[in-house]
Amino acid sequence: MILKTKLFGHVYEFKSVREVMAKANEEKSGDKLAGIAAETAEERVAAKVVLSHLTLNDLRNNPAVPYEEDEVTRIIQDDINETIFNQFKGMTVSEFREWLLSEKTTTAMIRHASRGLTSECVAGVCKLMSNLDLIYAAKKMRVQAHCNTTIGVDGTFSSRLQPNHTTDDPKGIIASVMEGLSVGCGDAVIGINPVDDSVESVARLLKMLDEFKNKWEIPTQCSVLAHITTQVEAAEKFGAPLDMVFQSIAGSQKGNEAFGVTAQMIQDGRDMVLSRGTSTGPNVNYFETGQGSELSSEAHNGWDQVTMEARCYGLARHFQPFLVNTVVGFIGPEYLYDAKQVTRAGLEDHFMGKLTGISMGCDACYTNHMKADQNDIENLATLLVAAGCNYVMGVPQGDDCMLMYQCTGFHEAAALREIFGLRPIKEFDAWMEKMGFSENGKLTPKAGDASVFLRK
């Protein structure tokens, strides 16, 4: 491999694949904070040129954290199908990019290739893609998964109903669930971020959601996003119904230690739901990720945030999850400075997740100390649907009163479905029609009236 090039006659020489990968990234405040970003616009392009000549073999041979030191690296490397890898290992990143974009390359061919790609390969090709490339290539890929219903079917677009509440008040949460459902939100999952993450409280919330879901015969799945061991304990101690288990993950073992989680805990959670949970499966894991979390726990090992994010997906793939979403603007402006960087990161993450072979969604969001607003997040959501994203979030009018950030609102999924000619998951679509909330995929005048659920 060659780590040197000339641009405008000026020589750029990089010391390592790590340096090439960091400097080839589009500009991100997080890479600057880490002190690893390209110093000039020209150096950024020089790194992209060098990267374009590296082979997938070079990228596989340079994992972000050594195999011996890191269980995430071990899982990613050991999950590779060597036969498939051998078919692709001689390709340069440039050739691989063009292969992905080629009219001859089909959805099935990319899914096949996925099994031979490490996360560094996935991140590498992402860095050579423009935003429209990321949309164009991602649109080709479809990843389906089944819990109680099937997500990711062509022609569908889903959303998570996120009825968070500042005090976990059951009445307040249910009011939110009702309104979200009434505009077609919640076919991916109804998932609460709890304030009180005690086992008792998590069990209570799980039972409440399950009862509501059963009473109204809603074809969906539920989750309470506490620590994975808390969810498992809630099921074991209090018989809490688990359709799936949630966990935040990072792209290195050290990063996962900061979340208090190991691969074994995730495996145990998965086994537990498969043997004693309430869902059909076989996909019963839900993961959240986000660029920058490894740096914030000093667990990035000197690598850039795009590569570390790709490694989250490599780890997630091992557990064949039902849902994975990047929480793309949550971490703050020191990692993603403004709307431009959040948009780029959202498209990168979605593309990388799909190329890894997981059911990918996105929490398109921003905090109030970021230079972004609701228009920016609506733009990103629209681009993601164009890219064939499986799901986005839905909170009351985009304002999450508990997590104190803004993301997509209840109404966004419905609007985007109408614009792009998409439908919710089939059974959920039929349920909405039965309830009178939609007709032929369009909201009815009755939609938005949550009081329907208070019928006596």
Next chain:
Amino acid sequence: MNEKDLRTIIEQVLAEMNAGGSAPAAACCAAPAGEASQVEEGCIPDITEIDIRTQYLVEEPENGEEYAELKFNAPCRLGIGKAGARYKTLPQLEFRAAHSAAQDAVFNDVDEEFVKAQGLFIVQTQCDCKDTYLTRPDLGRKLSAEAVATLKEKCKKNPTVQIYVADGLSSASVAANIPDLLPALLQGLQSFKIDVGTPFFVKYGRVGVMDEISELTGADVTCTLIGERPGLITAESMSAYIAYKATVGMPEARRTVVSNIHRAGTIPAEAGAHIAEIIKIMLEKKASGTDLKL
């Protein structure tokens, strides 16, 4: 003002507008088709005074009373109806208003005249501007060389308690809370006969800068009153971070936090008295954060 009052006012305004519209157009030029517009007296009601818990905009709900009662339990934007698959105009504007307050609180600096009027002098961290502050949390945890010199010169050495104010992520929080919070806190400490150092203001300050300040002043307890990252419910929330003998590099778990200080949360005067009590206990127990059971 409740929703009903607001509706009544809007109806009145609309009625007046229609009445005005029938007046003859100015003669000077060809009026565009339709009715002429005139500037009129009056003021459109303040949409930020609407209580989102009682606002209910769904047209012809099936069980409206029951849902209005239920949604009162959620401090969220519920019962907002729809326009097609989009939002109605009023809630859309309410949301934008709330976000504008949050953005102004983050991106505007605290008024220096206001700070001085509170009896505080100003020092700065190593951040040279707001942009650096937002993207380099590490620099917001370190004092500038000038700040170190100023604190050495102006601050009382080895006080029992060192109090200071920092902008953090909300200038609006400083303006809204400090005039009541700081005097209440100082008064509380005085009533316990606890010795207090010279208070000041840190511009572009993160929570962690308190560790360097603690080492510099030699205080037993250091307490920072700092603006929280704004949400859409309020942009004025403030927190107090308090630590016993804070040192640079100590675990975060050694800080005790009193959060949610604002007019709709723990009101500033009350919070001041509460913080004074916590400091008193901290001095007795010689511990803070998770080491201190309150």
